[in-house]
Amino acid sequence: MKINVSKKSASITPSGIREFFDLVLGMEDIISLGIGEPDFVTPWNICEAGIYALEKGYTSYTSNQGLLSFRKTIAQYLKKKYNLGYHPEKEILITVGTSEAYDLAIRALINPSDEVLIPEPSYVSYYSVTQLAGGKPKYLSTHETGFKVTPKMLQEAISNKTKILLLNYPSNPTGITYTVNELKNIAKIVKANNLIVISDEIYGDLTYDFQHTPFASISGMQSHTVYINGFSKAYAMTGWRVGYACGPENVIDAMNRIHQYTMLCAPIMSQMAAQEALINGDNACLEMKKEYKRRREYVISRLGEMGFTFPYPAGAFYIFASVKNTGLTGKEFSCRLLKEKKVAVVPGVAFGTEFKNKYYIRVCYTTEFEKLKKALNKIEQFLKEL
Ligand SMILES: Cc1ncc(COP(=O)(O)O)c(C=O)c1O
Numbered sequence: 001m002k003i004n005v006s007k008k009s010a011s012i013t014p015s016g017i018r019e020f021f022d023l024v025l026g027m028e029d030i031i032s033l034g035i036g037e038p039d040f041v042t043p044w045n046i047c048e049a050g051i052y053a054l055e056k057g058y059t060s061y062t063s064n065q066g067l068l069s070f071r072k073t074i075a076q077y078l079k080k081k082y083n084l085g086y087h088p089e090k091e092i093l094i095t096v097g098t099s100e101a102y103d104l105a106i107r108a109l110i111n112p113s114d115e116v117l118i119p120e121p122s123y124v125s126y127y128s129v130t131q132l133a134g135g136k137p138k139y140l141s142t143h144e145t146g147f148k149v150t151p152k153m154l155q156e157a158i159s160n161k162t163k164i165l166l167l168n169y170p171s172n173p174t175g176i177t178y179t180v181n182e183l184k185n186i187a188k189i190v191k192a193n194n195l196i197v198i199s200d201e202i203y204g205d206l207t208y209d210f211q212h213t214p215f216a217s218i219s220g221m222q223s224h225t226v227y228i229n230g231f232s233k234a235y236a237m238t239g240w241r242v243g244y245a246c247g248p249e250n251v252i253d254a255m256n257r258i259h260q261y262t263m264l265c266a267p268i269m270s271q272m273a274a275q276e277a278l279i280n281g282d283n284a285c286l287e288m289k290k291e292y293k294r295r296r297e298y299v300i301s302r303l304g305e306m307g308f309t310f311p312y313p314a315g316a317f318y319i320f321a322s323v324k325n326t327g328l329t330g331k332e333f334s335c336r337l338l339k340e341k342k343v344a345v346v347p348g349v350a351f352g353t354e355f356k357n358k359y360y361i362r363v364c365y366t367t368e369f370e371k372l373k374k375a376l377n378k379i380e381q382f383l384k385e386l
Helices: 007-011 016-025 044-055 068-082 097-109 125-132 151-157 180-192 249-262 268-280 282-305 330-341 369-385
Strands: 092-095 115-120 136-141 162-168 196-200 225-230 243-246 318-322 360-364
Touching (some): 007 125, 092 249, 097 243, 282 369, 330 360
Parallel strands (some): 115 162, 196 225
16 A cells, blocks of 8 residues: 655655755765765764763753753853843753754744745755745745845835744855844844744854854844754754754743654753853864865855856855856756766755756865865866866
């Protein structure tokens, strides 16, 4: 008998990134500038905190909200770094990655057909997770405004069904981020229209040229914002699966009520390791950031020399480049580059349907410097042979 899966799950399309990388899996000697995962191993003091947790027998559930001492550490960290005040007992929830934090926030806030505005291009999960929650994702096209949400575009997109604006900065896939003034201008529209912002700031600590500003720290915005963050990127902890959400008490409570019947809690040893990351992880984090910055400068200059254009990647570890000068769409470029030169980049269409016949690719520089050089040499050779 063939089991029929639900209509909802059948309607979800596979992630464009995974689809492309299924092709890569069967091939040998590929240099991947594809998957957005740090090439560093988790810093040793953080690993040790996880090992210590196991050695001491910390193998149980925690409270649904997460270890209170960890929530207190997060509260102290946000206060010290951004002057953002959250009550550790009522306004912070530990989640299984930033991914779960987004899922919970959407499910806790959305009624059927409520609209969620999502800048396009965007990280692959937002659209489908919103659909799964019964919401209506609505893309905000940003490729003509430097890949940034503008107050005008926002105002024009808002209808009486609009409830949430998703922000993600520094952005996956473009690396763009916002200045304080740009955030203030967005905040005015958010306030005037009573919107809620889910702000995914997982790359906040990977902002290279100036200090990151959380949306919740903009005057009047804390009560409008669910701030979500995690440890996967800046601390190279993708496999530990820890994130957190901070927001108004009633929203965190609603999120926790869903979380308690689904995930129950994040793994205790991962929570303890992530707590160590916040207490003693700054130096390792800065070292990795320094190396990403060095790579960013190199990739910017090489891609620029090849005639590609891209928004200035102020953070994260991605460059969203237009390969229009080659005459190939992003998908054609990525497929041919993979086949002919064994270098993997992600076609822009993975980050929004608008990019289907457009000329963008995402280049990720989470690859060690020498390999990165080799990959860029191969791209240059590929262009010469076109
Ligand atoms: C913007 C963004 N948010 C969330 C995630 C997932 O993070 P986590 O590993 O904390 O679930 C990613 C991973 O690529 C991402 O790029």
